[in-house]
Amino acid sequence: MRNKKYDAVIFDLDGTLLNTLEDLMDSVNFALKRLGMPERSYEEIRHFVGNGVQCLMERSVPDGKENPKFEEAFRLFRDYYGVHCNDKTGLYPGITALLKALKEENFQMAIVSNKYYEGVQRLREQYFKDYLTVAIGEKEGIRKKPAPDTVLTALGELGISRERAVYVGDSEVDIATAANTGMDCIVVEWGFRTKQEQEEAGGRVFVKEPMEILKLLY
DSSP, rough: OOOOOOOOEEEOOOOEEEEOHHHHHHHHHHHHHTOOOOOOOOOHHHHHHHHOHHHHHHHHHHTGGGSTTTTHHHHHHHHHHHHHSSSSSSEEHHHHHHHHHHHHOEEEEEEEEEEEEHHHHHIIIIIITTSEEEEEEEEETTTTTTTTHHHHHHHHHHHHOOOGGEEESHHHHHHHHHHHHEEEEETTTTTOOHHHHHHHTOOOOOOOSSSHHHHHTT
């Protein structure tokens, strides 16, 4: 029996487990186009995501929250994304095999995301219900990442200490979240940031494919 370095894995969602970028882009651009605002490119949306959907819209709408039509744009985005959040979204290659292997080797798992809470629950039910029960999203009364609060909530629900868990993500927000929580961090190279961006944010341990994560847990 190999000795485990960790008992649990805390995953980011967007850009780590699920490729959600095209649905987010389509939903942003639906709202912008409806209000006569310039649409955003794939590359712009890639840079805008990571801090929750309100921040995504603040970065996408000209002048952000100062724009008198911001709240209407945000409402249009939410309504459209609520219906179309799974049109083009899917698991990254190799994620299912990783989750199966982690479950077979008795690792506990959780998702911690800055996506709004209801959306996280819906995606957990669709993609991850066979592997994990703890999935935390953005909601009132708890600070979102990179604050440690949501990760600490997940660890509390799992009954695992931060020393016995590792955080897996793809962005500067994830790298900062792990640091702020006092956890080790594994950075995936297939997500929404380039490796150079990840290194500049302080990333140190990288994986190119999901199954590489398993080897780092022992």
